[in-house]
Amino acid sequence: MNISKIQNFDLRNFKADHIRNFSIIAHIDHGKSTLADRLLELTGTISGRVKNEQFLDKLQVERERGITVKAQTASLFYQYKDEIYLLNLIDTPGHVDFSYEVSRSLYACQGAVLLVDAVQGVQAQTMANFFLAFEQDLTIIPAINKIDMANADPERIAGEMNKAFDIKKDELLHISAKTGLNVETVLDAVIEKVKSPQGDENKPLKSLLFDSWFDEYRGVICLIEVIDGEITKGDKITAASTEQTYEVLDIGLMYPEPLQTEALYTGQVGFLIAGMKTVKEARIGDTLYHTSHPIEPLPGFKPAKSMVFAGIYPVDTSEFETMRDAIEKLTLNDPSVHVEKESSVALGLGFRCGFLGLLHMDVFKQRLEQEHNVAIITTSPTVLYKILLTNGEEILIENPSNFPESVRIEEVFEPIVNATIITPKEYLGNMIKLCEERRGTQTEMTFLDEGRLILRYKLPLNEIITDYYDKLKSGSAGYASFDYELSGYQAANLVKMNILLNGKPVDALSVIVHEDKAFSMGRRLTKKLKEVIHRQMFEVAIQAAIGAKIIARESVSAMRKDVTAKCYGGDITRKRKLLEKQKEGKKKMKQVGNVELPQEAFLTVLKSEE
Template identity: 55%
Template structure:
């Protein structure tokens, strides 16, 4: 523990002048959580005995994957001269899917540490988070992390950082989250550079909710940033958007474990517990005020997150449907960005149509449902929102291919995003080729240094959500980084491709694709299903169709019984008669027979995993 931290066991006062609110923003895997660990150790809020890597990452899935999914707030004491300051730090996620978490954290801060890996330099998400911070008018402290790595080139990347935000490369701090080198200087710089919070202690109380989590024992724990006035235990509070009132059972700060306090004043970050079990009553972005003398104007909240990717979640066992509903309700308590509504599928039964911020978000939610609630799920192929205008001037919003209207279509609009790709200059050609194959339009290209280039494309979101990131990484040997943001809609020549089994449509395999790619999708799915569906007693045609037009076909051959086995020699007419009789029987069977698609085939066809599941 640092000698400064020994003197700084408890903040000297709740005077706003001694409070500093800041967050750490960076690209994924640039060392935010490791730097936060060193800060917790140096300020003495976590003892060496209790310390573990990624201390603030509470979920098993975060620790296993080494990524931060939920931002965490923590209060740390730090001395400078005779004064002791309270540093409220928020560790934020770095992945593009969780930029919503980052935006909430920035709204609760006055400053941000912009962290860049000294071996990799600026990445796409670094820029995205920096622009978010500048929009919020925050003080930026540029920092190079991992300077102890052999591959680190701090001078080069310090110049790159300084040219990006304006300033002198000598002002860029150099630290190592792993060894703790330079972390004390960084904490001093936070105290010097980040402004103290402003607010009126005598005004009606206003506190902004920037996060809320569900605790199975204590109900909803609401994290707030005080703007004006103060809050104290046993006071009655009111949520300004829902008008619901509650009694404050406990109020305190996270350091990093919850520590109850006698109240929160201007500029402080802390938690409130009211015993409420419904997280919808403490919405993120809402304003908390007191019931006795309520504020008249709510704080400018932030917008609700808009889902970018939709996918259907279905339990493999239909009896698990109520459990899935309950599990989603509980997950919604800790993840405000998850949207879901019930839907039914002819092939898969009852399930939910869920909206996610991106593919990683979809993967994390599915994994949490399987781990934390013991559910076995089928996830349908991800899709985005389309606006379809029919000939009779009706507009239909389509989140699922089964909702695509039949009949004459006048136009189809799809969401478009502005994608920023950062990569070494050697890969510009392969990236351009990939983006053009996904209907991308080049908006601009800019060199950020001698060997790094930023490519800006407008691309349909539907082309990005499926496997674009995987292809981008493999074509650039893992060096490229991607960030994207919505930029409106565009009309496109899109069609719905249906997959028919013996003339009957299977809604789970339908997809909305560009007309040029419809044939390729049809061939892919028919070939895949031919391998996965077991042979029947009769021939089964698998067809891909656009409306009434068949564009691809495969057939699963019938299993045959050798009816000629008992004929040894003899007249050919006898054999022909037996074969004709068998043929008639097959035809009758085909009329009444129904193709049963096993669940494994659904899972494998939708996930693209056909290995080891060849038809017997």
């Protein structure tokens, strides 16, 4: 349908029964963004000529990694049985760390298209996203994608979907988003099966704010779903959580770029600009209402909780200001990153940042480096521990340098996750070995079909935040998939391990480890450091210590000048005197000398999981 016709449309004519709000949920790389592009083309929202591959994936990092990080939205007009429907496609991220984005995107929907790859089949995140949608009581439209591929096996996949989700074969759509084959059946199914929004146009305004981002020219842009009533440009509105009042400066549809419409009505989804200064004012899950008609707010979203923490420092300390500005700009669009200033003896000034998970942290680092050209060092990631002290007080610790002395600790609790791994049966041994090494406890093992299994494990979050995912992929030739959800805390025997250089602890290198693993990790870290610390004019002792107990040691021998070079022959006592003098000088130097740590030392330690 042509955009020129739409601008003459009156959105008031689109009553709730002609509106459908839906999203597409899938595992990474199962074709979600490609299907979104085809739907935009099919409905004339973007033309086939100007198409930008993965139109809704706007960030460079999204296109490079093939993932969706920020939820985007687009409105489509579609003619079905001679009637025109307004379909709002709410794009969701597919990765485990962004599941809070998925859940808030789904909150604005009444239905979801469940997309499964015809070759790879059901994966761990397919299951996680299915259950998220199922819990929110959405109508699910199952579709098998990529049926044009030579090795596609829709029969096998249909069997898997029946086993995993109890979906019958006749309910499945067979499509190819890449070629456009049968894509229109998706839109037909959305109109036939998905419920229309259940709002009341005669009630006062009640709308859900489900996403927001910062635009340099227009300030904060919010995405809202109008649940009851209507909202017009110029209205005075109030945000329920902060009770701040704003004026609606601009409003309209995402088509897929913002298209002004002057008003939005019951059941419609669109953008709103109301002069908010920061994204923190636009709280996800907040309720907006007319200031003159206060209402009972919607049950809010749980705010996203940081689970993985790391220190971020500039490589060059003079770039601290540049890095601070870059972090401020990025957090404008991602209120789920928790940022605090911190300083380290070894690394200077920096920030302590909290993330939702490891991919979230990687994406944040990549965006800092790519979009803002800042060279950074990150310290080893840690999780949030609960510590019960001997005096009965309970404290939360995420920075190893704040870990209390062992005499003050009654018990330490660490966060635990329920992990789901889907793997081909020939790699089952590797997967079990990996989980056992990471202190995992198996809770379930079932066959998905004759070739693949579903494994469920309870694992400490601390054990999976460094390189677990890489090991999982390499141990299964890339075929296993993994997903996790948090499941509370449990007691564990954890200790703080310090790294000492010539008897002085280096704060940025201390880690919290399980007592059983402390010795092997201490040996590994000291060995690694020995390789990267340059020789100094004096000997450097590298030690790993738990409390006062040294558990591993390596030494970097001193560079030595040949002080006896000019003594040709002659008395041995003369040589000895010169060597003794040199030894004394070295001792003095060792007390005064400060060991210089190269940047690689930190990077090597972070990656030293072999």
